[in-house]
Amino acid sequence: MATWFDESRLDDDAVLEVGDGRLRALAEAGARVRRAADDAAGATAEAVRRAEELDRPRAVVAAGPDSRLLRAVLEPWCPVPFVAWPAPALPGWAGSLDLVVVLAPDGVDTGSASAVAEAVRRGCQVVVACPPGSLVAEHAAGRWSTILPSATRDQLATAVVVLEYLHRVSLGPDADADQVADALDQVAIACSPHRDLAVNPAKMLAIALADANPLVWGGSVLAARAARRVAESVRRASGQTALAGDAEHLLPVLEAARPRDVFDDPFAEGDSERRPILLVLDDGAEDPVVREQRGRLQAAAAARGIRVETVTTDAPTEVARYASLLLSGTYAAEYLRIGLVED
Numbered sequence: 001m002a003t004w005f006d007e008s009r010l011d012d013d014a015v016l017e018v019g020d021g022r023l024r025a026l027a028e029a030g031a032r033v034r035r036a037a038d039d040a041a042g043a044t045a046e047a048v049r050r051a052e053e054l055d056r057p058r059a060v061v062a063a064g065p066d067s068r069l070l071r072a073v074l075e076p077w078c079p080v081p082f083v084a085w086p087a088p089a090l091p092g093w094a095g096s097l098d099l100v101v102v103l104a105p106d107g108v109d110t111g112s113a114s115a116v117a118e119a120v121r122r123g124c125q126v127v128v129a130c131p132p133g134s135l136v137a138e139h140a141a142g143r144w145s146t147i148l149p150s151a152t153r154d155q156l157a158t159a160v161v162v163l164e165y166l167h168r169v170s171l172g173p174d175a176d177a178d179q180v181a182d183a184l185d186q187v188a189i190a191c192s193p194h195r196d197l198a199v200n201p202a203k204m205l206a207i208a209l210a211d212a213n214p215l216v217w218g219g220s221v222l223a224a225r226a227a228r229r230v231a232e233s234v235r236r237a238s239g240q241t242a243l244a245g246d247a248e249h250l251l252p253v254l255e256a257a258r259p260r261d262v263f264d265d266p267f268a269e270g271d272s273e274r275r276p277i278l279l280v281l282d283d284g285a286e287d288p289v290v291r292e293q294r295g296r297l298q299a300a301a302a303a304r305g306i307r308v309e310t311v312t313t314d315a316p317t318e319v320a321r322y323a324s325l326l327l328s329g330t331y332a333a334e335y336l337r338i339g340l341v342e343d
Contacts, residue, residue: 003342009341030180030183039149040129040161048168060083061094062103070101071084074172080171095124104116114139180317187327191328191332202334206336209234209277213242214241216243225322246293278298280309
């Protein structure tokens with residue numbers, strides 16, 4: 001069964017109403033961050049007070065399957081050794097001198113519960129963000145444990161709660177929840193379904209992605225993580241190929257593309273080749289290595305007539321910029337889903 005993209009659906013109120021649930025969830029991302037921060041404010045203040053009575057931990061272990069986001073934020077910044085440990089256990093060396101942090105937005109993951117229980121048994125300092133009364137919360141009960149209550153079931157909102165705590169105890173960068181929420185709100189306004197194609201960047205990006213194989217790249221650690229999440233969203237929305245990777249992974253794909261022939265008839269029968277499109281997630285990182293890699297990718301794309309799309313953000317903090325890029329790409333993926341129809 002053939003699938004094609006109908007861009008008129010992106011401005012069709014009846015069609016958009018069918019997808020209102022998904023779009024509404026994206027629009028409420030900022031509200032979820034604010035709610036999570038408010039719910040955990042008291043527990044966070046208490047955790048900070050307790051931390052002031054203890055020595056700085058020897059190391060920080062981010063445990064559980066959601067630890068990779070914390071790694072992307074903390075690895076370049078944390079003043080003590082930091083390790084992300086997504087397995088349902090802890091490193092053999094982790095003990096009473098170390099801090100174990102766990103993100104468990106749903107609170108039902110058995111791997112996270114196992115890691116928390118082991119941390120408590122070893123006498124580690126433990127900070128867990130999860131719903132109160134959940135499986136993970138039950139396993140977190142201990143003398144040196146703190147539960148930061150989170151009822152949003154949202155990974156980003158839960159991560160912001162933990163990152164705010166780590167910032168206040170001088171173990172992480174500033175991740176002000178209000179700034180993250182404001183950045184998400186700005187994206188939601190710009191990409192609202194009520195804004196038509198001419199002024200909606202997410203709808204325009206969805207059109208660009210519809211007949212291409214996206215190659216998604218972000219230069220900084222957090223932008224690269226956003227790129228992987230956006231590529232995953234595109235694959236889920238469309239069932240199409242979408243790759244995210246470092247410059248050395250994407251360059252061979254760009255260089256192997258057939259140069260565009262200006263005399264090709266895009267409507268000719270049998271001309272169904274899906275060409276790559278380079279999607280750059282630019283969070284403003286101006287590291288020389290990032291600039292050099294971006295230049296190589298863009299030059300390779302230009303040499304073969306490959307389209308380049310760039311998503312930018314001017315949010316004030318690293319986490320806010322990550323959130324902005326991720327939500328922008330996720331909106332585009334959702335509009336891609338809406339525009340695809342089957343014959």
